[in-house]
Amino acid sequence: MSAILTVTFNPALDMTGSVSALQPGDVNLVQNYTLHPAGKGVNVARVLTDLGATVAASGFLGADNQDPFAHLFTEHGIADHFLRVPGVSRTNVKLVEKAGRVTDLNFPGMAVEQADIEALTARLLSLAEHHEWIVLAGSLPPGVSTEQLTTWITTLRDAGKKVVVDTSQHALRAAVEATPWLVKPNEAELAQCLNAPISNEQAVLLARGEQLFNQGIANVVISRGVDGVLWRDKEGWLKAVAPAQSVVSTVGAGDSLVAGLVSGCQTGLSKEAALCRAVAISALAVTQVGVGVRNDEDVNQLIEKISVSPVELSVHAE
Template structure:
């Protein structure tokens, strides 16, 4: 059976990106603010958090669809990438151009400086148009809502989507930050997302205090889980990621790898997690695959992963620690 036939047998995963972007990654030997900086290379890739998640899923052989709001004036690169990776394109086209985000990759520090430009302005009614995409599909098992909100959508937009998607039987993973995350969690337990994935800084913003130790991070994640969120995952950069559910608090990590770019590592983590969750794997296997996806993403620029055997090799090396 070929890869296309195998993919058709899998349960579909859908990602929603309301504010996509074209990621322009500029590689530098060293970023010196206020000085002339000479670039080694530049790459442009269609992106946005949900798009990145979908691309990683497709590279791993998952059956995946993308939807959200895409500027009609410069959608060609997105269309070509979706075609190349076998991703089902259900994006709604809206007037205007999708924004460009600039990523300055400093090779000397293995750090990336992000300059995110404002996106297109949309009408709040577009949110219901996105939901209509789900009425035309079989009930999805897992939906990933990821990224910022475009100008024109209220901060409670994700809260509205989560409630409506859960009514349709979906497990919803949310990866956003700031006011949009706060609004999505200011709801009754029945309307909570099935999973959230803040990084350490986003979690600190959410709880309103610094979390300098793993013990404090674990406690904060556990409090979120008790609100009615089945899984809370906190990405911790080189320390790995913390996975908290009703039964476990697991810290999963790999030794530091040489990174071409850190852009999209968190999105790859989400992709690995939802892939394993969709496959019905246990908590430890979910953590292993998620961290392996994130580590593999560090080796390339753009929303791409190596082959599944490379992911499996990394997953076998992941260290799991019970917190």
């Protein structure tokens, strides 16, 4: 089984704090907090290792605060191929309220130079020789254009790699133009990508997702929070919904979903089995702070409770 490569262009140290209820414009007392290495691709790599995959990770990493990341990679057996660049990787702040609402303060990250981009490009091409599955996840740091993202995706796709993309806003639009193997927007990200009105009606979401599929993206996955996940491939649309969980934090749930999908596809699970497993992993992620599969038995038990069914596309959907 080939190794999986995850690429995080804009990693971060995530500071997650708990507050009773956020009071904008006032002093907020944080009850407790954690600080850990993150970034969407880093989170995906972390979950994949728990699922038994052989994982390598790359991207840009600030040389001045790399130690927590290096420790994480060593601890979990993730092959470290990050390009160190001068400066510090950003710190993002996530405030989790008792009711479950999360407020993200995501900073832009350190700027990278053209020489760094060229060095990372050479590294990705070298790594691609030994990795069939490549996950590009998260935002772009200052200095990296959406055109560069399109070039990376196109190059890897043309090399026969299964490129999975999880990003948002302008980066997602650029990624879609390059037709990767799989994209995973949530409802709001899908609407932004297509410059279409945001609607959580399933028929509308299916029609929007169908647009991406018809552009040549083989797998379109739409995450909908408590309303489940929709997946379109050549077999049609499939929907899976997990039972409601006691939410501690939703941070990392989408990354856990991506890891579960890639793991399931790589190991040859059927579409239904891969989706159920991924949704179970994602659902359990909201019951904890930080990512990681802590108990395989919990995942297996939740899989049995997931509702999964095919969905027909309405010809009247707009």
